[in-house]
Amino acid sequence: MSHPLVECIPNFSEGRRQDVIAAIADEVRRTSGARLLDVQADGSHNRCVITFVGSLTAVKAAALGAARRAVELINMTTHRGEHPRLGAVDVIPLVPISGVTMDECVTAARDLGRQLWESLRVPVYFYAEAATRPQRRWLPDIRAGEYEGLVQKMADPSWAPDVGAPTPHPTAGATVVGARRPLIAYNINLTTTDVEVAKTIARTVRERGGGLMHVQAMGVVSESGRAQVSMNLLDYAATSLARAVEVVRTEAARYAVEIEDSEVVGIIPLDAVADVARACLRLKNFRREQILEARLIE
DSSP: OOOOEEEEOOEESOSSOHHHHHHHHHHHHTSTTEEEEEEEEETTTTEEEEEEEEOHHHHHHHHHHHHHHHHHHOOGGGOOOSSOOSBSEEEEEEEEEESOOHHHHHHHHHHHHHHHHHHHOOOEEEEETTOSSGGGSSHHHHHTTTGGGHHHHHHSGGGOOSBSOSSOBTTTBOEEEEEOOOOEEEEEEESOOOHHHHHHHHHHHSGGGTOSTTEEEEEEEOTTSOEEEEEEESOTTTSOHHHHHHHHHHHHHTTTOOEEEEEEESOOOHHHHHHHHHHHHTOSSOOGGGSHHHHHTO
């Protein structure tokens, strides 16, 4: 039987100061039972995404340690970036991988949220499967108004935090903690600097705009200055990467724009890559077991 394994992918509001990013990642490295898999930073978004795995106990300890260091080193009063955010520790999702149920991750997420408030005095919202009410399931809804609008948002009783006082931490804002299925964070850069084109495409692509199921999207300016369609694929089995790329390509063509390149943020499941191979190569009866590396790690 495999050991219980949980993935944690916290997003921090720092993508430019490498010493700060390294200090946050080091908290994960020094946590017993946690394995750091990936650190990615984006200067334009001004955020970093850190991916690690371990048992629920180890993952919670690593997340709390990384959050503590982020609260010490990140001052949201001077933070600027393309990506929406609520605080220094913007979001902490827990994802069950093996030997752990979603319910267990929900319980762990809520316990972690309480620890963040008790030890760091950062108020917390719960989202996705850990949400306490329907209007808090979607991360963009919680982020609406961003850090700058937190005082006004929290003054509304319907948007009081799930844990903590209804006032932001003075320099760290608020944090969102939840449990969810694996998602793919995926950015497509366009051959234009007109961000309005990316924003229009994003409105068409995302589920809430009547587009692709289980897809969140927004238009931003990339680190290179190009317009970027930044997406989260919440269920890659329902909407594959290949499908998302094709729709963006088709919509971009309406404005005489092409896809320049794209990037995966963080870790991507092997099955999602296999799905792209099937679609783009028109592979017949292709099975995951035909991938050499997949057989070697069995």
